[in-house]
Amino acid sequence: MLQGRISRPIVQRLVVLLMGTIILLTVIGLLIKEGGSFFEVLARAGPNVAPTVLAALALTGIIFTGAIDLSIASMIVVAGTVFGILVFRGFNPVFCYAACFLTALTLSVVNGCLVRVLKIPAIIITLAGLAFYRGLALVIADMWVPGFSGNISVHDDAYHAPGKLYAGWILLFALAVAGTWELFAKSPRRWLALGNSEEACQLLGLDPGRVLQSAFLVSGLFLGTAALIYVTRVQSIEPARMALGFELQVIGAVILGGTNIFGGEGSYAGSVLGAFFLYFVLELLIYAGVSPYFQEVVTGAIILGVIGLDCGLNRRRKLLEELK
Amino acid sequence: MPEPILKLAAVEKSFGTVRAVKPLDLEVSTGEVLGLVGENGAGKSTLIKILSGLHTPDKGTILWHGVDARFESPHHALQAGIATIHQELAYFPHLSVSENMLMGDAWPRHFWGGVNWRQLHERARQQLSRFDLEISPEISFRELSSAEKQEVAVARALSRQARLLILDEPTASLSEPEVERLFARLNRLRSDGKALIYVSHRLDEILKLTDRIAVLRDGELVANYATRDADIDRIVRDMVGRPLNQVYPHRRTKKSGTPMLELENVTRAGMFRDITFNVCAGEIVGLAGLVGAGRSEIGRAIYGLFPIDDGTMKLCGQRWTPSGAHDSLRLGLAYLPEERKRQGFVADHSVNDSISIGFSDLISRCGLISRAGESNRVQRAMAAYSIRATGPEQEIGMLSGGNQQKAMLARWLGREPQVIILDEPTRGVDVGAKAEIHSLIDRLADSGKAVLLISSDLPEVMGMSDRILVMHRGTISVELSAEAATQENVILAASGLYHAAVR
Numbered sequence: 165m166l167q168g169r170i171s172r173p174i175v176q177r178l179v180v181l182l183m184g185t186i187i188l189l190t191v192i193g194l195l196i197k198e199g200g201s202f203f204e205v206l207a208r209a210g211p212n213v214a215p216t217v218l219a220a221l222a223l224t225g226i227i228f229t230g231a232i233d234l235s236i237a238s239m240i241v242v243a244g245t246v247f248g249i250l251v252f253r254g255f256n257p258v259f260c261y262a263a264c265f266l267t268a269l270t271l272s273v274v275n276g277c278l279v280r281v282l283k284i285p286a287i288i289i290t291l292a293g294l295a296f297y298r299g300l301a302l303v304i305a306d307m308w309v310p311g312f313s314g315n316i317s318v319h320d321d322a323y324h325a326p327g328k329l330y331a332g333w334i335l336l337f338a339l340a341v342a343g344t345w346e347l348f349a350k351s352p353r354r355w356l357a358l359g360n361s362e363e364a365c366q367l368l369g370l371d372p373g374r375v376l377q378s379a380f381l382v383s384g385l386f387l388g389t390a391a392l393i394y395v396t397r398v399q400s401i402e403p404a405r406m407a408l409g410f411e412l413q414v415i416g417a418v419i420l421g422g423t424n425i426f427g428g429e430g431s432y433a434g435s436v437l438g439a440f441f442l443y444f445v446l447e448l449l450i451y452a453g454v455s456p457y458f459q460e461v462v463t464g465a466i467i468l469g470v471i472g473l474d475c476g477l478n479r480r481r482k483l484l485e486e487l488k
Numbered sequence: 489m490p491e492p493i494l495k496l497a498a499v500e501k502s503f504g505t506v507r508a509v510k511p512l513d514l515e516v517s518t519g520e521v522l523g524l525v526g527e528n529g530a531g532k533s534t535l536i537k538i539l540s541g542l543h544t545p546d547k548g549t550i551l552w553h554g555v556d557a558r559f560e561s562p563h564h565a566l567q568a569g570i571a572t573i574h575q576e577l578a579y580f581p582h583l584s585v586s587e588n589m590l591m592g593d594a595w596p597r598h599f600w601g602g603v604n605w606r607q608l609h610e611r612a613r614q615q616l617s618r619f620d621l622e623i624s625p626e627i628s629f630r631e632l633s634s635a636e637k638q639e640v641a642v643a644r645a646l647s648r649q650a651r652l653l654i655l656d657e658p659t660a661s662l663s664e665p666e667v668e669r670l671f672a673r674l675n676r677l678r679s680d681g682k683a684l685i686y687v688s689h690r691l692d693e694i695l696k697l698t699d700r701i702a703v704l705r706d707g708e709l710v711a712n713y714a715t716r717d718a719d720i721d722r723i724v725r726d727m728v729g730r731p732l733n734q735v736y737p738h739r740r741t742k743k744s745g746t747p748m749l750e751l752e753n754v755t756r757a758g759m760f761r762d763i764t765f766n767v768c769a770g771e772i773v774g775l776a777g778l779v780g781a782g783r784s785e786i787g788r789a790i791y792g793l794f795p796i797d798d799g800t801m802k803l804c805g806q807r808w809t810p811s812g813a814h815d816s817l818r819l820g821l822a823y824l825p826e827e828r829k830r831q832g833f834v835a836d837h838s839v840n841d842s843i844s845i846g847f848s849d850l851i852s853r854c855g856l857i858s859r860a861g862e863s864n865r866v867q868r869a870m871a872a873y874s875i876r877a878t879g880p881e882q883e884i885g886m887l888s889g890g891n892q893q894k895a896m897l898a899r900w901l902g903r904e905p906q907v908i909i910l911d912e913p914t915r916g917v918d919v920g921a922k923a924e925i926h927s928l929i930d931r932l933a934d935s936g937k938a939v940l941l942i943s944s945d946l947p948e949v950m951g952m953s954d955r956i957l958v959m960h961r962g963t964i965s966v967e968l969s970a971e972a973a974t975q976e977n978v979i980l981a982a983s984g985l986y987h988a989a990v991r
Contacts, residue, residue, distance in 0.1 A: 344602065348598070360579075366561075367540075367542075367574070368563075368592035
């Protein structure tokens with residue numbers, strides 16, 4: 165039934181990642197010492213990995229089109245800062261959550277408009293956004309929080325519901341939505357088409373600018389959810405240090421999931437599996453007692469290893485296709 | 489006489505100072521296949537792009553069904569009923585056949601809004617079966633063969649209720665039986681009352697398929713007659729039109745040098761096969777043929793850009809197994825790529841940098857480039873090849889096409905290669921610069937270099953070469969001496985008709 169929707173190389177990558185995740189879980193299970201519970205590892209995984217998975221879902225659609233958004237971490241920071249300010253001012257929690265979600269959504273839509281109107285490649289605009297939004301977060305924090313000295317504390321538990329209580333459920337819901345979206349929506353197919361060939365889109369009467377903008381809009385919905393969970397998990401919002409390097413971790417998950425960084429090919433399912441896979445790798449390192457200093461090294465090596473292996477397997481096929 | 493479905497009156501289009509299409513009148517009627525022929529650069533592509541809405545004409549009117557129409561975008565043209573199958577298939581290789589066929593349309597949905605994939609595939613399957621195509625709509629487009637892709641393209645175009653179908657070189661990558669099938673299909677469309685414009689370099693196909701032939705030359709419609717009144721000779725005469733009016737350098741007295749480049753039964757699956765020829769020192773060998781016949785591919789294979797499957801090559805008498813551009817250059821083989829803008833240079837680099845990058849290793853010591861040595865050599869090269877720029881610091885993208893090309897030549901010739909492969913050295917170059925490049929090539933041969941000249945410009949190949957190899961669908965179909973070659977012969981050979989005609 166999936167034929168025609170997910171191409172063979174993607175399925176291949178999904179299987180590799182799925183098997184990899186199972187192996188990782190098995191090893192973790194074997195390494196768990198007395199007093200630890202395998203079930204607990206699993207139950208903890210969902211909430212912990214939720215922001216990465218949701219952000220990966222956000223980025224996947226944009227990468228489908230051949231664009232990219234490098235400013236996702238900075239947008240989460242702005243959303244978090246807005247949240248922090250409102251909490252500081254004593255607004256009702258639900259209002260704070262909504263503001264956080266809408267801030268991230270709006271910024272994503274703004275990025276989409278800028279890319280479309282200015283006709284500057286998304287990678288450049290969002291690279292500027294990466295610096296600009298983080299700076300913006302600091303500026304507004306300084307403006308609206310009297311005596312701001314780098315962080316805004318959010319101690320009241322009433323403001324931690326999405327991140328601490330419901331993160332797993334929100335993630336499950338988002339996964340269900342993303343799954344349905346992947347299998348039954350037309351938009352992601354248009355984005356892939358745009359990533360395949362902008363010219364062909366034009367020739368078929370599609371407006372590439374609009375297609376691209378819709379990708380940023382949907383991305384904003386996932387990103388808003390990611391931001392909501394991310395910022396409600398911490399006690400203190402530090403605009404200058406929050407989510408540093410998060411965008412690279414997310415891009416890593418998307419690429420690992422088999423989505424072509426230049427667009428035109430990929431899947432949401434892959435991004436989800438990629439994020440989980442990377443998470444369990446780090447989890448395994450902890451259980452295996454590997455020094456935390458090694459974490460980043462291993463993450464890099466894993467991304468290179470999996471993709472390198474896949475490219476090696478597909479090299480001949482790709483070469484043949486290019487020559488055709 | 490049926491009503492013309494499409495009528496162009498005094499349509500013209502310029503790009504900058506280049507007049508791509510001069511005021512031109514043309515008609516196409518229902519149930520008619522119009523063949524559009526012309527040499528490269530005659531304005532065919534521009535005309536097609538005007539009709540398919542990619543370009544808007546500067547002046548003139550397009551009457552579609554007798555009504556004044558202006559196609560602002562491909563979308564408009566499609567909606568009006570003009571479908572174009574472009575030469576480079578505009579497709580989504582990673583998506584399924586169904587999606588490729590139906591991307592611009594509304595898709596069938598479930599009651600809750602989700603795409604109904606089963607119906608989508610079913611709809612595509614119906615459209616395919618209407619053309620007796622047994623292609624699964626669910627597989628990805630890239631898994632199709634070239635012929636299947638072409639057939640899906642035709643099916644897609646017609647599923648959109650097109651009244652006029654424009655096909656640009658549709659047979660470039662098809663085999664004989666596949667061409668037959670395509671023709672059967674097109675003939676059926678003609679009897680269904682569709683109008684077709686068929687663009688091809690293959691004159692045999694034009695004669696076989698079309699009802700009327702329009703010949704373009706230098707942006708002008710020079711001839712327009714019924715196919716039954718035409719033969720190959722007449723079309724070729726109209727296409728070429730003029731005697732060899734460009735002045736070619738004085739023909740060299742041929743010296744018999746030693747073979748510098750030898751190929752024996754060289755084969756690369758899907759590109760070319762059993763290629764055997766040699767190029768001697770002091771000789772210019774022309775490689776002619778239609779686009780897609782495999783000429784550039786041979787050049788690139790010799791240079792080592794991809795491996796060959798079979799056969800042997802020799803460079804300067806030594807067995808030659810190319811391992812890549814670096815080795816080729818070191819051993820005295822240079823290749824001037826076909827598309828200088830994409831493959832040759834970076835537009836905003838200076839002339840100086842663009843030239844010296846070709847021999848930077850020769851002028852550097854311990855990895856540092858000697859500035860004095862560099863500017864010295866660049867200055868000399870600019871003088872020797874009369875590259876007109878405001879100075880070595882000017883951006884190469886600002887130069888004219890001819891000067892860009894001379895700079896590219898200067899880059900590679902700075903290494904004093906013994907064997908030089910030139911791929912379309914004068915494409916997009918004005919007449920003056922063309923003559924300069926020609927005399928440069930001539931000087932190269934005179935100084936004992938072996939030159940392989942790949943060109944689609946017939947007068948150029950014939951005026952420059954000592955021998956001409958004509959390719960047809962991946963093989964060398966004929967080798968002609970400079971004396972024996974006429975434009976007619978070369979065109980016949982390139983269409984695969986030479987042996988039949990000579991017999």
